Amino acid sequence: MKKIFCCLILMLFSACFNKENVKEKYDFSLLGPDNKLYSLKNFQGENLLIYFGYTLCADVCPTSMAIASQAIKELNKNDIKIIFISLDPKRDNADDTTEFVQYFYKNSIALIPKNDREIVNLAKNYGVKYGYIYQDSINDGNGYELEKNDKIQVEQFYKNNDNENYTVAHSSSFYIFDKNGEYKGEISNLTLSNVKKKITEFLDKN
Numbered sequence: 202m203k204k205i206f207c208c209l210i211l212m213l214f215s216a217c218f219n220k221e222n223v224k225e226k227y228d229f230s231l232l233g234p235d236n237k238l239y240s241l242k243n244f245q246g247e248n249l250l251i252y253f254g255y256t257l258c259a260d261v262c263p264t265s266m267a268i269a270s271q272a273i274k275e276l277n278k279n280d281i282k283i284i285f286i287s288l289d290p291k292r293d294n295a296d297d298t299t300e301f302v303q304y305f306y307k308n309s310i311a312l313i314p315k316n317d318r319e320i321v322n323l324a325k326n327y328g329v330k331y332g333y334i335y336q337d338s339i340n341d342g343n344g345y346e347l348e349k350n351d352k353i354q355v356e357q358f359y360k361n362n363d364n365e366n367y368t369v370a371h372s373s374s375f376y377i378f379d380k381n382g383e384y385k386g387e388i389s390n391l392t393l394s395n396v397k398k399k400i401t402e403f404l405d406k407n
Contacts (some may be wrong), residue, residue, distance in 0.1 A: 226326050227376075227384050231286065231312035231319070234295045239312055241382045248281045248404050249378040253329045255289035255369050256301050265373050265391050266305035272396040273306065278404070280380070283309040286323065288331050288369050290314050328387070331371035377403045 224241070233239045241249075250269055254262035266283070273281050285302040287293040290313050298311035314320045324331060377385040377400070385403035388396055 224382060224384075227378070229286075229312070229319075229323060231314055232295050233310055233312050234299050236295070239310075241378070244282060244284070244378075245382055246380050248278070248380055249284055249376075250281060250400075251284045251286060251327075251376040251378065252374075253286045253288055253324070253327070253331070253371060254373075255287055255371075256293050256298050257289065258369070261371075261373050263305070265375070266302060266309075268391055268393050268396055269375060270306040272393055272400060275393075276397055276400060278400065279308075281308070281400070281404075285309060285311045287311060287313045288320060288324075288329075288371055290316075290320070292365060327376055329372055329374070331369060333367050334370055335367045379404060 228241045230238055230240050250273075252262075252265060252269070254265070256262075266285075269283060273279075283302065283306050285298065287298055293311070293313055295311050295313045298313065299309065302309040302311050314323065323329070372389075373391060374387050374389040375391070375396070376387050379385055386399070388399040
C-alpha cells in the first residue's frame, strides 16, 4: 500500500512538473504598445490565438487574420484575443503593428521580440518556420532560410545586413491557449470551416 501511495505521489508530481515545463516553453517577454513588456501572464483569463507574421506581409498574414476574425465572429466567442508576434522587428513596431492587426480584429495586440535570439527561441519552441529572403539574392538562388540541415544559419547574416529590401517567408498557423494559459494546440489548416472547428474543439470547456 505504501508503494502504491508513493507511486501516486510521484505521478502527480511528474504531471505538475511537465505542465509547468510546457507553460514555460511557450512563455515570452515581448514588447507591446507603449513599450510595455508582456508575457502570457498578462493575458490570464482570456483565450488566445497566437500568430507569427509581419506587417509588410503581402497576403498570407492579412488572409489569416481575416479568416480568424470571421471564425470568432461566427462562433460568437468574444473572449478570444489574438496576439500577433512579429518576425520582423527590424521594420515592425508594437504600436503600428497593433493598429494593423486591429484592423482585422479589434481584440488584438502585436508583440515585438527585442532581439534576434528571442525570435529564434520562440520559433523553435512554437515550431514556426521562417526565413529572410533578400531581393539581391533571389536571382542567384542564394536566398536564406532559417533551417538548413536542422541548424540555424541565418541569424548572423540577418543581424549584420543593413539591406531592408527583403521579405519574410514563414509558416502560417494559429496556436491556441485557454484562459489558464495552457497550450491547447495548433491550427495549421487555415480554412474558415477548419478554424471554427478547431477553436470549438480546443476551447469547448471555456
